Amino acid sequence: MAEVLPEHDSAAILTRTIRALLPSHDPEADIASLDALVGERGTWGGLPDATVVKILVAVAGRLRALQERGEDARRVDRMFTALTGFSETRRPGFAWGLSRSHQPTRGAWVSDADAALDALTLLLPIRPLAGDARRRVAALQALVADRAEAPEDVGSAFDASIGREVRVLLDAGVPPHHPELLEVIGPVAQSLPGAVLGTVRRAAARFTSPPAGRREHCDLGVVDRGDG
Numbered sequence: 001m002a003e004v005l006p007e008h009d010s011a012a013i014l015t016r017t018i019r020a021l022l023p024s025h026d027p028e029a030d031i032a033s034l035d036a037l038v039g040e041r042g043t044w045g046g047l048p049d050a051t052v053v054k055i056l057v058a059v060a061g062r063l064r065a066l067q068e069r070g071e072d073a074r075r076v077d078r079m080f081t082a083l084t085g086f087s088e089t090r091r092p093g094f095a096w097g098l099s100r101s102h103q104p105t106r107g108a109w110v111s112d113a114d115a116a117l118d119a120l121t122l123l124l125p126i127r128p129l130a131g132d133a134r135r136r137v138a139a140l141q142a143l144v145a146d147r148a149e150a151p152e153d154v155g156s157a158f159d160a161s162i163g164r165e166v167r168v169l170l171d172a173g174v175p176p177h178h179p180e181l182l183e184v185i186g187p188v189a190q191s192l193p194g195a196v197l198g199t200v201r202r203a204a205a206r207f208t209s210p211p212a213g214r215r216e217h218c219d220l221g222v223v224d225r226g227d228g
Contacts, residue, residue, distance in 0.1 A: 009046070010046060010047055011124060011125055011173075012173075013043050013044070013046075013047065014047070014051070014120065014123060014124060015124065015173045016037075016040075017037060017044075017055055017120070018117065018120055018121055018124070018199075019170070019171060020033045020034065020036065020037035021033075021034075021037070021058050021059065021062060021113070021117050021120070022117075022170070022195075022196045022199070023062065023110075023113075023195040023196060023198070024194075024195065024196055025194070025195065027066060027069065027071045027072075028071075028072075030062065030066065031066060031071060031072050031075055031076070034059060034062055034063060034066075034079060035075060035079060037059065038059065038079045038082050038083060039082075041082065041083070041086045044086075044090075045090070049092035049093050050092075050093065051120070051123060052090065052092035052093075053092050053093045053094070053095050054116050054119050054120050054123075055116075055120065056083060056086075056087060056092070056095035056097075056098065057095050057096055057097055057112065057113075057116040058113050058116035058117045058120060059079075059083060059113075060080075060083065060095060060096070060097030060098050060113075061097050061104070061109045061110070061112040061113025061114075061116060062109075062110075062113045063076050063079055063080060063097075064097055064102075064104070064109035064112075064113075065108070065109040065110045065113065068109065080098065083098060084098055096112070097109070097112065114198060114199075114202070117199060118199060118202055118203070121175055121176050121177060121199055121203070122177060124173075124175040125175075126175060126177075126178060126179070128180075129174065129178070129180050129181075132172070133169060133172055133174055136165060136168065136169055136172075137169070137180055137181060137184055139165070140162065140165050140166070140169075140181075140184050140185065141184045143158065143161060143162055143165065144162060144184060144185060144187060144188055146158065147159070147162065147187075147188055148187065155191070156193075158188075159188065159191045159192060159193055160193060162185065162188060162192060163192045163193050163194060163197055166181070166185060166192060166197060166200055167196060167197065169181060170199075170200070176199040176200045176203045177203040177207070179207070181200075182200075182203060182204050182207040185200070185204065186204055186207065189201055189204030189205070190204065190205070
C-alpha cells in the first residue's frame with residue numbers, strides 16, 4: 001500500500017524536517033540544525049511509521065557522517081541517545097544507522113542520508129504553484145534563459161544566482177521534485193552549486209518532462225532498504 005500522509009499538519013512537519021536535513025558546507029550549522037530537529041521529535045507522533053523510519057535513517061546518516069569527520073562527538077552522541085530512546089518508545093520499525101555496528105549501505109553515510117532524504121521529499125504533496133512561488137519560478141525561467149545566452153566566464157555567477165532562487169523555493173515548501181520547478185531548471189540543474197541543492201540535482205536527473213497538457217511527477221522510486 002502506498003504511504004499516505006494525513007493532510008492537516010503533516011506536510012508542514014515534513015517540510016520543516018526536510019529543510020533541517022539539507023546539508024551545508026558548515027558542520028556547526030548542520031549540527032545545530034540536526035540538534036533542533038531531534039529536539040522536535042515529539043512532533044513526529046502523527047506521521048506514519050514508515051515516514052518516521054525514513055526520518056530516523058536520514059538523521060542517523062547525517063550524524064554518522066559528522067561522527068566520521070570528528071565533529072562535536074559529545075553533541076552527536078547525545079542526539080543518537082535521544083533518537084534511540086525515541087525509536088524504542090515509538091517503535092516505528094527498524095531504522096538503519098542507529099546502531100554503532102551498522103555500516104553504510106551505499107558506500108558512505110552521506111549517500112545513505114541522501115537516499116532517505118530523497119524518499120522523504122517524494123512524500124510532499126504536489127500542488128499547482130501559486131502566488132509568490134509561481135512568480136519566483138517565472139523569474140527563475142527568465143534567469144535560466146539568460147544563463148543560456150551568457151558567456152561561459154560568467155556562467156558560474158548565473159548558477160549561483162539560480163541556486164539561491166531555488167533554495168528560496170525549497171525553504172518556502174516547494175518540493176524538490178515539483179514538475180513545474182524541474183521543467184524550468186532542467187537545463188542547468190546539474191550545474192547548481194552546493195550540497196544543499198543535491199535533492200534538486202538528483203530529482204532533475206530522474207525527471208521526465210510530462211507531455212503537454214499533463215501535470216504529473218515521474219516515479220522516482222522510494223529509495224529505502226527492505227528492512228528499514
